[in-house]
Amino acid sequence: MMISLRLHLRLPLLLYAVLQVAATVRQSREIIITDAVRRIQQDGYNVERHVVTTKDGYVLTLHRIPQLHDLFGTVLRRPVAFLLSGLYASSDVWLLNGREDSLAYLLWNAGYDVWLGNNRGNIYCRNNVWLNTTEREFWNFSWHEMSVYDMPAQIDYILRTSGATQMHFVGISQGGTVFLVLNSMLPQYNAVFKTATLLAPVAYVSNTKSGLAKIIGPILGTRNYVSKMLEGVEMFSTNKFFKKFLSMTCLENEKPLVCITRLWPVVGYDTRFLNKTLLPDLMANFPAGGSVKQLMHYFQGYVSTKFRQYDYGPERNWLHYQQLEPPEYALENVTTPVTIFFSENDYIVAPADIWRLVMRLRNVEAVYRVPWKRWNHFDFICGLGVREYIFDNIVRTMNRYEQRPR
Template sequence: MAVTIIGCNIIESLLLLLLSGLCCWQLESQLRGSSFMVAAFINVRQTRDIIITDAVQRIRRDGYPVEKHHVLTKDGYALTLHRIPQYNTTSTTGATACGIYSRRPVVFLLAGIYASSDAWLLNGRENSLPYLLWRQGYDIWLGNNRGNIYTRRNVWYNATEREFWNFSWHEMSIYDMPAMVDYIMQCTGEAKMHFVGISQGGTVFLVLNSMLPQYNGVFKTAHLLAPVAYVSNTKGGLAKIFGPILGTRNYVAKVLEGMEMVSTNKFVKKFLSSLCFENERPMVCVSRLWPAVGYDTQHLNKTLLPDIMANFPVGGSFKQIMHYFQGYVSTKFRQYDYGPEKNWLMYNQLEPPDYKLELVTAPVTIFYAENDYIVSVEDIWRLLMRLRNLQAVYKIPRRRWNHFDFICGLGVREFIFDKIIRAANYYEYTYS
């Protein structure tokens, strides 16, 4: 939603307060109308480390090559892909519209809800998964779904229109993912790739391969970090409070379907992140993330808080989280519920159809945690029982490991990233 969008009702305000923190909601409206606050912000920032909110700038600063690519979906959304390529500077072999490259195996990474490419880069030049994979010789592609800071254009609608925001992760799965995957294959000349998705990134992968099973053959390996499918046992406060309201068909849900969920105002995010440096106690800062990622943050790398606050959340629709709320209420993993009348028109049945997870035949590895605030162990096991080509299941060996720790936790390289790299290397050495 964000204060920058039209209107502001009680449900909207409460959701934004819970997700982004009270200070963020109050601060944005104050900053826009107060030159004093703007001046204060500039003075504060001059004395602090640089906070980066652009993936290209971050990757360059970290000393890696980077390209930005654009792809258009069938329903008109212009998506941005960030690439960390393996350049071939000594030969023109492999020259295409995508540049001069050295043919290397591809890894495609997709972040979670209301996140972007930047989420994969927050651990710095030595420990971020894209950089670790690049140093192993992989061609890295970072995806961005519609609605985040890099993908706010559509051929027919602009971001101030309700039609622009009338999407959930279902549309991301059947439009965004095919567009990005097809583009990467065309650009690199590679017929297959490795995939890594976290949270909603896992949701999108599962829906893609169940709805368009021909894509199963595209993936050499798929590593899903805390994938969100079934959510009926979630510990998330947002689902428990708002699920019964926004997970059913009613007037409020219909109004919110065409609205943005969270702010993408970089100025506000930089100000908030600047408050997370040494002059503020870490727990005061991390508490702003609690409603979205969980209250147990023992393993979160708190030195990353300024970057986390500057790069999460970065935009998306209300319909995304409402689709999860519907799963919480129905206890099913199924398509969006528009009510009996529209369901009949869209699906030829009164209730939305379940996703056929048995059609997901790509080789999948799952990482989960006992203490995950969003994805419970019970819901993970419901998912596992329906997957036909499960390669491995890893339970994080930390009792208090939480949802955000899958990408920014202390020990994430040892528990997750190194295992992903070993699996990808094993495939390349065995089958190539």
């Protein structure tokens, strides 16, 4: 009893000591926790924060890096690039590599009006006109709702505000999912996009290497008591103190075992190309929040081997879709010129699933296999080599379409 009491009393002191050591090791580097405006300003760029409300009441935040006139400071009309992050991420992921290597800054330097999108449930989008975050109904959404509500609201707002009639799109992981679903369900939006670049897009997942899918997928990817109970549940905490603690446990001068352990379900075991110096920032900004239903929708795809709408079970499917099984997304409706990047080592998206997606699309501009054999899912954003390979190919395609508009 005395030993237990002493340990209990010492735990706060031990925790404080760990935080102090971590802070000392990284005292020359400030970690910014989910504050894209502040991060962009500190990197030396102008930034705007915009708010838009979806038809079903979710209040979304967009971040813009505008092109300004050198003398008058007015916003210049330039080609628009709209970037959308992946599962449980936010606009911050496009900024973590700093001013030299972040895709958002590189596109701005190339002359683009850069907009960073966010989806319902992440730390920038936790408000609803009618619901609050303590209600289950607030969290009862998957990436389908992000596609048919969040994307149109953000796209329409960007076009209206920028004065542009078309834009370029870049999405990673779930960002690619959302783009594909949007243009399948609402094909009129194809005309809005000059090009679309999808980095490791998640559509078909039947060949995934993910241990989570193999172990938990058969449970949460089917209709049962557990999956029904989790439909209105938040997935991750967005508490900033908790994120700061996780960030400070990632020491730069040693192998960040706790960080890799936390990341492996997403990036895989082999993270040799992941920029390890970014791990404290990554831990402070990922995950950024979302619903369990987002993940369950992917698990349903793993079980069914199809890319289709959410499965509510036969009875509710009939009410939603007037058929017993959910309909598949009509990928043939996607007519935007699409460029896809993938890796043979991707822990989430297998090459076989990428090629299955490619065969369904009508207008594939190019398919790039990244040249690094150990390149993994998260490397597309925070990996070494983004500037030298991915950006060059993206901006080359964008510039070509700027010279020959659709």
